[in-house]
Amino acid sequence: MKKFFLESIVSFLGIFIGIKYLKFGKMSQKTAYDVLNNNDLKPIGQIQGENSEEKVVNDEKKLFDLNVIVPVYNAENFVEECLNSIISNKTEFNYQITIINDGSSDKSYKIIEKYSKISSVKIINQENLGIGATRNIGINCCKSKYVLFVDADDILFSDAIQKLMGVAIYNDADIVQGSYVRKFKNKEKKMEYSESTSFDKNKLNGYPWGKVIKKDSFKNINFPKGYYFEDTLLSMFVYQRVSKVVIIPDIVYKYRVNPNGIVHTLSNNYRAIDSFWITELILKNYEIYSIKKDDIFLKKVILKQFAINFRRCAFLKPLTIQKAIFELTIINFDRLDEDFSSLGVLFDLFIESIVRKNFNKFFVLCFLIKYI
Known part of the structure; x- marks a missing residue:
C-alpha cells in the first residue's frame, strides 16, 4: 500500500518533469x-596516493595521540578565533596542531605566524593546492594515532579533544564523532546525536570535522586533488x-556555513558537476582497494550519493546536464553488478x-530520497 501510494505521487510529479x-x-x-566536460572539465586528481604505509607510521613511532590539522585559505576574519579555540583545549592527551597556509592572499599567514613559538604548533606554508591536497599534506606529515580536521573559519569547543579522545582511546575506536552547532549568518542550530557505541556507521555524517579518525584509515589513499566535494571520500x-x-x-564543534560557498550557489555553479566526477572516481577504485560492495550501509550510501549528485546539478543550464548525469548514473549503477x-x-x-531508465521518476525520487 505504501509503495503504491508513493509510486502514484512520483508518477504524478514526473508528468511535469517530462513536459520540461x-x-x-x-x-x-x-x-x-x-556535455559534462564542456561545462566542468573533469579534474585529474586521484585517490591512490602518498599516504603510504611508511608515512602512516606504526604506533610505536607515533609521538602524539592526536594531530589537529587546520588548512587555512584566506580566512583572516576567523583564523585567530579558530586557532585560539584549539590551543585553549585542556586535555590529558598529547596533541600537535598542524596549520597549513594554502597560499592565502590575505593576512591569514601573518596571523598564523604569531603561533610559531608555541611548541605544540607546526606551521606549513605552501602555494595554493586546494583543500583536499592540503589535508593530504597534513596527514602525511603528522605522527599521531588519530587526526582531527578543523576548518579555519570554525571553532573547536574547549573540551572537545578530551571528550573525543577519551572515548576513542577507551574504546579503541576507529572514529568518534560528536554533536555540533551549525551557524548560518546570525542563527545557530544544535545538531545533536544520541550516544551510540557499535559497528553501526549509519549515524556518521559526511563532514571531515567534528570527529577523530584513526590515521591508519587513510593508508594509501588521498583526498583527490582539484575536486570540489572531496569530502565524499569519507x-x-x-x-x-x-x-x-x-x-x-556532547557538542564539540561550531560549523560556520559560508553563504558564498558552493553549496549555496549550486544553481549557477558548474563545479557542482564535480559531485558526479568524484563519485565516479571513487566507484572505479573499489576493485583496486577490495572494497566490498555487498555491505548494506555502503549500498545505501551509493544510492544516496547518486541522488545528491543529481540534486546538486538539477537547476544548471543547459538541461542536457541533467540528462547526461542520469545516463551516466545508469552506467555506473550497472558497473556495480550488485543486488540492491x-x-x-x-x-x-x-x-x-x-533500471527502467525512467528519467522523470528518477528526477522526483532524487529529491524524495533526501528525507530518508
Missing part, C-alpha cells in the same frame, strides 16, 4: 561525458575501512527508475 524535458531523447555515453570510502564507530552526544533489492520502499523505487 520532452525534447530530449536518449543520450549516448560519449555525448553525456562531452562516506563512500574511508567509512568502509573502519569497524568500530562511537557517537557521543530490499533496502526500503523509496530505495526500491529509485533503483527501479534507474
Whole structure:
C-alpha cells in the first residue's frame, strides 16, 4: 500500500518533469561525458596516493595521540578565533596542531605566524593546492594515532579533544564523532546525536570535522586533488575501512556555513558537476582497494550519493546536464553488478527508475530520497 501510494505521487510529479524535458531523447555515453566536460572539465586528481604505509607510521613511532590539522585559505576574519579555540583545549592527551597556509592572499599567514613559538604548533606554508591536497599534506606529515580536521573559519569547543579522545582511546575506536552547532549568518542550530557505541556507521555524517579518525584509515589513499566535494571520500570510502564507530552526544564543534560557498550557489555553479566526477572516481577504485560492495550501509550510501549528485546539478543550464548525469548514473549503477533489492520502499523505487531508465521518476525520487 505504501509503495503504491508513493509510486502514484512520483508518477504524478514526473508528468511535469517530462513536459520540461520532452525534447530530449536518449543520450549516448560519449555525448553525456562531452556535455559534462564542456561545462566542468573533469579534474585529474586521484585517490591512490602518498599516504603510504611508511608515512602512516606504526604506533610505536607515533609521538602524539592526536594531530589537529587546520588548512587555512584566506580566512583572516576567523583564523585567530579558530586557532585560539584549539590551543585553549585542556586535555590529558598529547596533541600537535598542524596549520597549513594554502597560499592565502590575505593576512591569514601573518596571523598564523604569531603561533610559531608555541611548541605544540607546526606551521606549513605552501602555494595554493586546494583543500583536499592540503589535508593530504597534513596527514602525511603528522605522527599521531588519530587526526582531527578543523576548518579555519570554525571553532573547536574547549573540551572537545578530551571528550573525543577519551572515548576513542577507551574504546579503541576507529572514529568518534560528536554533536555540533551549525551557524548560518546570525542563527545557530544544535545538531545533536544520541550516544551510540557499535559497528553501526549509519549515524556518521559526511563532514571531515567534528570527529577523530584513526590515521591508519587513510593508508594509501588521498583526498583527490582539484575536486570540489572531496569530502565524499569519507562516506563512500574511508567509512568502509573502519569497524568500530562511537557517537557521543556532547557538542564539540561550531560549523560556520559560508553563504558564498558552493553549496549555496549550486544553481549557477558548474563545479557542482564535480559531485558526479568524484563519485565516479571513487566507484572505479573499489576493485583496486577490495572494497566490498555487498555491505548494506555502503549500498545505501551509493544510492544516496547518486541522488545528491543529481540534486546538486538539477537547476544548471543547459538541461542536457541533467540528462547526461542520469545516463551516466545508469552506467555506473550497472558497473556495480550488485543486488540492491530490499533496502526500503523509496530505495526500491529509485533503483527501479534507474533500471527502467525512467528519467522523470528518477528526477522526483532524487529529491524524495533526501528525507530518508
